Amino acid sequence: MSHAEADDLYGDGGETGHTFLFTLNDDYIIDANRKGNSARWINHSCAPNCRAVVEESADGNPRHDKVMIEAIRAIKPGEELTYDYGITLEVPHTARLKKLWKCLCGAPDCTGTLLKPKR
Ligand SMILES: [Zn+2]
Structure with a gap:
């Protein structure tokens, strides 16, 4: 869907x-x-073993682009696959929103939220 459709929904x-x-x-x-x-x-x-990579379609149509999940390190059998969502909201990342988007990944360097700092 388009970004406008997603915002509407x-x-x-x-x-x-x-x-x-x-x-x-x-x-x-x-x-x-x-x-x-x-x-x-x-x-x-916050300490993922995969990353999401967008592969642009060879036909140049952005509608045909694909998301691939790639391992970024060796993954043990049975280990949960994870990646960094890198979520940035349109609205200011208030303490309340950071709590709403609380991260429970358990990594030693967990930031405590799924929201990424805005640049
Ligand atoms: Zn985390």
Whole structure:
């Protein structure tokens, strides 16, 4: 869906503390609530073992771009796959929103929130 469609459906105020949306590129957002595969269950971690990489489509159509989950280190059998969601909201990241988007990854260097500092 387009970014405007996602904003209409879910708002952009970050009030859920939970999302199945993935920003694909400047034009599109993947809504895993509607057509997601099992990758939508991969949790965030502040010390992830994977990263999400957007592969641009060879045909140049941004609608055909794909998200790939790549390992960034050796992963033991049975170990949970995680990546850094890198969430940045349109609204200011207040203490209340950081708490709403609380991170429970358990990493020693956990930031305590899924929200990334704005630049
Ligand atoms: Zn964390």
